Amino acid sequence: MSPFFPSRRQMLRQSAGGLGSLALAGMLGRQSHAAAENPLAPHATHLPAKAKSVIFLYMTGGVSHIESFDHKPKLIADHGKEVTIDNWQGKTGAFKRSLIGPHWGFAPGGKSGIQVSDLFPHTRSIVDDLCVIRSMESDHTNHYEATLEIHTGSFTFARPSIGSWVSYGLGTENQNLPSFVAIAPKSPYAGTQTWGSDFLPGCHQGTHIVPGPIPIANMNRRAAAVDLQSLELEQIAQVNRRHAEARDLDAALEARIRSFETAFGMQSEAPEVFDLSQETAGTLALYGLKPGQTTGFGWQCLVARRMAERGVRFIELIDVGSSSNWDAHGDMKTHEPLAKNVDQAMAALVTDLKQRGMLDETLVVWTTEFGRTPYHTEAGHKGREHHHQAFSSWMAGGGVKAGVSYGSTDDYGIAVAENRMHVHDFHATILHLLGLDHEKLTYRLLA
Amino acid sequence: MVSGRLDSSPGEGHPFPAVNTWGYSQHNPFMAIYESTKRSVYLMTPRLGRHPFLALFDGADANASTPDRAVTTVPTQALFWMNAPLLHEESQAFAGLLLGESDTKARTELAYRTALARRPDDAEIAACRSFVDRYRTGLKATDTPAEQHELLAWAAFARTLFASNEFLYID
Structure with missing residues (x-):
């Protein structure tokens, strides 16, 4: 555009007289609030916040509640007995089913004596730091829908993920790193919708980090030398400043100039987050990691702690993908390697955060999309089907009461008996601990 | 383009696999x-x-x-403009076109006309000359082959144009 002719943007701004100056005043007013310029700048909370960041551990496929955190002595006693249930995979009626007792033993952990199954011995050892929720309830029996619901609250339409809402509501402390990350070796059932921002601005979408040597796309410098890249960025900044000076007070142009500075910072900060060489041998051993290892749930958990330390707001860890997961229709024994993959690492995460004095401000959440049926059509069957009517989760740190269990199911773990925690309540609780009122956290989409 | x-x-x-x-x-x-x-x-x-x-x-x-x-406008986008293989491939292809012109002034003019649809002013031609000279000098300290330095320096200049707000925003 010739410097002698006003651009469309300048024309609107300068020629419209009264209207233009009103609009400009409005824009300046908003600019004084940093968030208008940078949607990721930290925002004030609705309520006093107990937690500053969230580490969300998501187990793919549906972890059996009655073989993890929901101890049911009567189910053990009545193994093989026939029951009539009124809801089968969301269909109502009268269905005769055979009760199947748990395949693993239970034992009380810590001073609280909360029962945890033998699948999770490490988690049992830190159970005094957890609030175990045994009354979770979801709405859909399929993986895809239930995965969406536990992440977005909706099992029908695409909606923003909980991490995107948190990023939108709070912004983030470290502008050199994404506000919301999803560290997942494989794609879960709902793919990128799991961490999608949907109708919220794209900067709130989860950055997918794939465990391995290059976890963030384009994070490594491609220019032949650092000083050559600086030379390029200097030139870009100079050209952009000259361009912006001719178009005064344009926040979009300013924001883009700044994004290059941040990206330059990210190139050094992001690889540093993933560099575990400065961690002590003791810390690596706590997480069950070998020196140089860049994969596994232990790596994911340790990287999550390093991100929380650096001010990343919402860190989601997904254990496995949409196959070979907790979906044990055929044989419950498949829970064993999956539990082994996560148990030590997640206990280490809670312990490590506590030792560093970070647990008070870091909320650790453990969940799955649904539980598994305490019964089967076929007596003595080795597997279990999907069960969204009741399942278990836990939370730790971030202002959550520790060493307690919340809610319960009936004698067999079939339905919630008291203190129902629907997925929506679960999300509202997470937001509340972060100082966000779920009824005030809204986004004006079309109006 | x-x-x-x-x-x-x-x-x-699309190359969908057989049904x-x-x-x-x-x-x-x-x-x-x-x-x-x-x-x-x-x-x-x-x-x-x-x-x-x-x-x-x-x-x-x-x-x-x-x-x-x-x-x-997020930093992961800026990382794309700085480090994505696509950007580096395209900038080298563009630099290849610019090298068809014989001198810096003609190359700068071709670059501006193609990328920004306008002619550069004298200050911009001077800035480009200085940038390419400094970049070429800087490349000598790297392990890149000497015969590629001219192309790489112009590719770097091309990237600064592609990453510019003027390239991205139509106004």
């Missing part, structure tokens, strides 16, 4: 991404995922009606 590598022909069928080889289920979802040098309107739109490029630059969500696109 400015690098001359955009294929402007209409899109054709009889399909074994897709919710446990093994269809997640393919097909790269293309044609216009992005011809990219295959997967329902379960998002093309990584469109996800990075606020492409519409294929699962919802999108009357108004979100506009974001």
Whole structure:
């Protein structure tokens, strides 16, 4: 555009007289609030916040509640007995089913004596730091829908993920790193919708980090030398400043100039987050990691702690993908390697955060999309089907009461008996601990 | 487009695997991404995922009606302009075109006319000359082959144009 002719943007701004100056005043007013310029700048909370960041551990496929955190002595006693249930995979009626007792033993952990199954011995050892929720309830029996619901609250339409809402509501402390990350070796059932921002601005979408040597796309410098890249960025900044000076007070142009500075910072900060060489041998051993290892749930958990330390707001860890997961229709024994993959690492995460004095401000959440049926059509069957009517989760740190269990199911773990925690309540609780009122956290989409 | 590598022909069928080889289920979802040098309107739109490029630059969500696109400016986008293989490949292709001109002034003019649809002013030609000279000198200290230095320096200049706000914003 010739410097002698006003651009469309300048024309609107300068020629419209009264209207233009009103609009400009409005824009300046908003600019004084940093968030208008940078949607990721930290925002004030609705309520006093107990937690500053969230580490969300998501187990793919549906972890059996009655073989993890929901101890049911009567189910053990009545193994093989026939029951009539009124809801089968969301269909109502009268269905005769055979009760199947748990395949693993239970034992009380810590001073609280909360029962945890033998699948999770490490988690049992830190159970005094957890609030175990045994009354979770979801709405859909399929993986895809239930995965969406536990992440977005909706099992029908695409909606923003909980991490995107948190990023939108709070912004983030470290502008050199994404506000919301999803560290997942494989794609879960709902793919990128799991961490999608949907109708919220794209900067709130989860950055997918794939465990391995290059976890963030384009994070490594491609220019032949650092000083050559600086030379390029200097030139870009100079050209952009000259361009912006001719178009005064344009926040979009300013924001883009700044994004290059941040990206330059990210190139050094992001690889540093993933560099575990400065961690002590003791810390690596706590997480069950070998020196140089860049994969596994232990790596994911340790990287999550390093991100929380650096001010990343919402860190989601997904254990496995949409196959070979907790979906044990055929044989419950498949829970064993999956539990082994996560148990030590997640206990280490809670312990490590506590030792560093970070647990008070870091909320650790453990969940799955649904539980598994305490019964089967076929007596003595080795597997279990999907069960969204009741399942278990836990939370730790971030202002959550520790060493307690919340809610319960009936004698067999079939339905919630008291203190129902629907997925929506679960999300509202997470937001509340972060100082966000779920009824005030809204986004004006079309109006 | 400015690098001359955009294929402007209409899109054709995507290289979907033969139907009889399909074994897709919710446990093994269809997640393919097909790269293309044609216009992005011809990219295959997967329902379960998002093309990584469109996800990075606020492409519409294929699962919802999108009357108004979100506009974001985030550092992961800047990382793309700085380090993405695509940007480096295209900038070298563009530099190859510029080297067809004999002197710095002519190359700068071709670059500005092609990328920004205007002529550079004298200050801009001088800034370009200084940038390319400094970059060429800087390359000597790296392990890049000497015969590529001219191309790499102009490719770097091309990237500064591609990353500029003037290139991105129409106004």
